[in-house]
Amino acid sequence: MAEPLPDADDTVLARVAWGRIAEPCDLQAGALVAHLGHRGALGWLRSTRAEPPPGLWPAPVWERARARWAPRVEGLDPAREVAGIRRLGGRVIVPGDEEWPAALDDLDVLAPHCLWVRGDPGILRRPAVAIVGARASTGYGEHVAGELSASLADSGLTVVSGGAFGIDAVAHRAALAVGGATVAVMAGGLDRFYPAGNADLLARVARDGAVVAELGPGSSPSRSRFLTRNRLIAALAGACVVVEAGWRSGTLSTAMHAARLLRPVAAVPGPVTSAASAGCHRLIRDGVAVLVSDAGQVRELMASAGEDLADEPSDDAVRRPSDTPPGLDSSHAQVWEALPARGAATLESVARVGGLAAREVRIALGALELAGHVRREGDRYRRTAT
Known part of the structure; x- marks a missing residue:
């Protein structure tokens, strides 16, 4: 039998509960907890006579939200989930914890309720750059991604990516190869790394860096969760670099999240005949991204945006x-x-x-x-x- 919902004095478990009740980027859930707090929002959800929060949305919006959340309340056991991540050697962090990355606060009501971490959560507060790109990468893209990631990681920046095949995997491997820090952001729970073909790589990232997720153990990745996950990659990094992306690549959503968060966005050009670089050229043409060709230009872009970088340059030009x-x-x-x-x-x-x-x-x-x-x-x- 499941344990009761968190008591009013247990904010961490209340945050874990909301991470299970609401899907990532649920605007009503974010607004509700911003208005009532996570404990108060749970109290509102449990009460059948609670009035809709004033001044947010009309009653029908809240009725639909309650109906959306109610099926997940039954059997909810946040304490069991916390115990599960601890058995995996991980932990849950929430705002107020020393390791909580303040950069996520820029997401406002779309910020995650909590973060599940396997590895060193302190890495999440260090200066970072996101290197993302196509799963169906080319040899050219992999070469460039490896060079960028290794050089940036070697200069002290943390490389953030999504743990997927292609450019993401190359970025993680290159950072690890030079003894640098890297963070993989998952779209599902941390009890089972996805994709399975990268399980060994992600285990290395968890050992030498950090693997993080906003969804608790047992959560499966889905297309919508990959897209909402991308906002976390963008928020955790001081800049976003797209190495390869098709015209409609999901990678472009990470770049757009970064742009909305006022993070510098960069794209690596490729052959004009390459479909794998069409998305990069689109970002540059539309003024969303600036063109970069080496790590030094990425660092210059971050410095110009006010990022506090280490003194060590990474561009061979110096x-x-x-x-x-x-x-x-x-x-x-x-x-x-x-x-x-x-x-x-x-x-x-x-x-x-x-x-x-x-x-x-x-x-x-x-x-x-x-x-x-x-x-x-x-x-x-x-x-x-x-």
Whole structure:
């Protein structure tokens, strides 16, 4: 037998209950809890004699809303759901918790009632960029997405995406490959990662980053839930980058959510003959997105919008070969030039930028460190003053 609905003094369980009762982006539910609070809204729903909240909508609107929510009240057990996510090593966070991402407050009455998290919820408060795109991605799109994600993650930004096949998966993998932070936002519950083909990847994201959802365990993803999920991706990030998208791609909804939230939107151009880039070209043509071709341009876009970014640049354009110390042989000079002019980089990042094998880079970095040209800081390397 299900436990009773949350008592009036249990706000967390009341929020969990509303996350189950109402679908994401239910405007009446958002307005009701904004007016009465989550506990008060539950009291209103349980009362058969409660008057409609004044000044919002006429009575028939609330009658339809009550009829929509009532079937989900029977058997509701928010405490059981919280216990379920804990068994998975996750937790629920709500506004007021230290880890709650304040950026979600920009969604106003369409903000999630709570967030379910597997991984480190503290990541959700760090500067982030959304990298999204087509599931049916091309080799070109995957290459660009990987380069952008790795460079942005290596510079300290969290990469947010949707965990899907194609561009999303590439963005997550590239961020993980350079030891960066990444967040996957799910359209269903966290008891079963979707798509199943990305389960191993999402488990890595949960281990080294965070997988989040606004729906509780047992919730299945659906087309409408994917579309409403996209507003969370847009809100969590300081900017949204679309790498590939068809003319009617669902990815475009993430870009439009970001634009409505006044987040900078960027799109990567592709061949004019490529259907996979038609949506990107549409965003640029309609003035929704600006054209970007590298990570440095993304960071510039975020900085121009007032995002507080780390000092370390990620664009290769800031690397200054003219500063190379004299007397280095060609391989050591190549590694030196692959290091950022400011900030530190991992061995993997240096190898990727320099186009060298990891073994060559490791030997060269050791020699440069002995010569006093490079300083090691944990698993990262930094130029010393020349």
